[in-house]
Amino acid sequence: MIYEYALEPAVLTSWASNNRDYAEFLREYGLGTARIVSSFPKKKASKLRSYLLQHCPQDAQSLTGQRYTEMVLKVVESIVVRDVQVHNTAEWAEAAVIENRRAPFDVILSSTGIQEGNNVTPASMYSQGSIWNHSGQVNISRTNEGLLGAVLNLIRLADARIVIVDPFGWTVEAISFIQFMLQSITNNRVSERLPAIMLFYKEKRGSGNSGNGSPSADHVRQQIFQALTFDVSDLQLEVFELRETENNDVFHNRCILTEHGGVITGHGISVSGDDSHTDEAILMKPEIYQKKWRQFIEQICFQIVSEARV
Known part of the structure; x- marks a missing residue:
């Protein structure tokens, strides 16, 4: 996008x-x-x-x-x-x-x-069917291929960092997408430098009624690396498990950010794998992007429960 x-x-x-x-x-x-x-x-x-x-x-x-x-x-x-x-x-x-x-x-x-x-050219860019025209939101299938297709250039062109924000970024489905994304991260890049990957997910506390809680950041990081088939020694992956705090915003929205912008999705990265299931991917406006960047990168406006870094 x-x-x-x-x-x-x-x-x-x-x-x-x-x-x-x-x-x-x-x-x-x-x-x-x-x-x-x-x-x-x-x-x-x-x-x-x-x-x-x-x-x-x-x-x-x-x-x-x-x-x-x-x-x-x-x-x-x-x-x-x-x-x-x-x-x-x-x-x-x-x-x-x-x-x-x-x-x-x-x-x-x-x-x-x-x-x-x-x-x-400035004379041709407004022509019907011009490649200058781009959609700010797209309908996608909730599959690894569908979601990656919507954010492919965001991932491919990132040079500094790729930030994944998803309350349920620790689930099997979410980890599967991250692995799928990372397998393609070296494809058709215009910069040799690999961006750092940052995953933020929300703590889920387990109980008799709600089942198991969220795993630690270190466990999630290990799970992501487990199925990768390339040398990960040059890949910087940081994982954060966060808890909401009083007098601060809630951790709800799901998005992927890089230094070039951000894309919001309704269901996040926990794709269902069913071609008949759809979602929407929406390009963030500058003020929304800057808000999310402040919340998760510049300040981290949540309590860090666990973290795993290189």
Whole structure:
């Protein structure tokens, strides 16, 4: 539900000079949207920032120049980090074609058309059936394949961390999905670095009426590793069992977060495996994403009952 965009600086320059295009860019690109800009032609956010600012309009203090700078700063807030290979060309479009054939972008957005099937321009992006159009929510089957399909790019493009939040993330069904997801984590990546995996689930206290309680974080972590068929020595997996506290929010919603955004699902990762069972996956708006990020990453607004780290 997110897509990596190779974005030509000339397009940003054009948009900065137009009220409508400037406003649309701020609304349709970056964190909380389906369109995340690639670090191409650089490998780091700081390098991309410097590169884009070199293409700032000549009068940087003009309205267009100020808008362009603001757009660049928004771009680098959340980018897809790509291990770009060095290209012996000064032409952005030529380098984009070479890089695209090495490791395809989802979309190449250029000022003029280039001969690549995933290319759009400002003139063609609104055409019927354009690959620029992305849905913010999808209906999925409650199977490993169905759920992974909805979050595949979120997982594939993550460079820093993948955060799974699910009250029942300790169940057999949930662990099965995490294993299924991890088996594909190295497929078609644009960065060699593997993101850290973080799982947060809610404590369930066992009793005669409610059955067994939730297992410890260490047990869940061991269960996840048990069925993986690749070398896990480079995989950082952290598991947290949490308890709600007074005067704080409840632990209820289910979601998957990365540095590029988040997806909410109704049933979470405990899939049923039945093709006839469906769920909805919804791309988070920025304010909801930031709330969840604060609750589970920046502050952990719950009591930690058990935890298992590398």
